[in-house]
Amino acid sequence: MSEFxxxxxxxxxxxxxxxxxxGDDGDGYxxxxxxxxxxxxxxxxxxxVDSAREDIGITVSYWRxxxxxxxxxxxxxHVEAREQGRAKWYGSYSLRIAKVERAYTWEV
Amino acid sequence: MSEFxxxxxxxxxxxxxxxxxxGDDGDGYxxxxxxxxxxxxxxxxxxxVDSAREDIGITVSYWRxxxxxxxxxxxxxHVEAREQGRAKWYGSYSLRIAKVERAYTWEV
Numbered sequence: 001m002s003e004f005x006x007x008x009x010x011x012x013x014x015x016x017x018x019x020x021x022x023g024d025d026g027d028g029y030x031x032x033x034x035x036x037x038x039x040x041x042x043x044x045x046x047x048x049v050d051s052a053r054e055d056i057g058i059t060v061s062y063w064r065x066x067x068x069x070x071x072x073x074x075x076x077x078h079v080e081a082r083e084q085g086r087a088k089w090y091g092s093y094s095l096r097i098a099k100v101e102r103a104y105t106w107e108v
Numbered sequence: 109m110s111e112f113x114x115x116x117x118x119x120x121x122x123x124x125x126x127x128x129x130x131g132d133d134g135d136g137y138x139x140x141x142x143x144x145x146x147x148x149x150x151x152x153x154x155x156x157v158d159s160a161r162e163d164i165g166i167t168v169s170y171w172r173x174x175x176x177x178x179x180x181x182x183x184x185x186h187v188e189a190r191e192q193g194r195a196k197w198y199g200s201y202s203l204r205i206a207k208v209e210r211a212y213t214w215e216v
Binding site: 051054057099102105 | 111112113118122124126128130158159160161162163164165166168194198199200201202203204205206207208209210211212213214215216
């Protein structure tokens, strides 16, 4: 099950981020995205992340509580990355904050 | 913003489904996945879906309430598809039920 985020028992929080890109993934986007994942992992209350990109990108990050999400939202490098994202890479995005109430896993 | 699920104001529910495949996507998986999306759209309380597959697949479907999610879980063709999925296609999956409390969108 290590391909996925391994999270504790609910309740905890999910940040569901869906995005489209304006053009290709070049111009430093991949590096920035990797740096943000590494930075998120250092935050207090970070629980994990699942991510995939096809026609749209979906990144779901998991957090202990809303305090942790707010701290991550205000983290300085993350604020700067977000501004760059809007200026250079993203065509559009949607962001949802959701409280995970139940969770299941299954494997062969 | 039509690339994404367009959902009403929160609160509503998200079903966050992450999966790995045992092999390639062949053997009818794509057709089955498309059929399940079409079927979900007919369900009472269905609000939308966002989906992407890369190393893992992530599908987030949105629902009016837990009653709608439960009805979809028990829908006969969906039950059968799930059983086929476990028998033939999925290596592992995680499923989370979460209450969306806040949502934002942004576009250029």
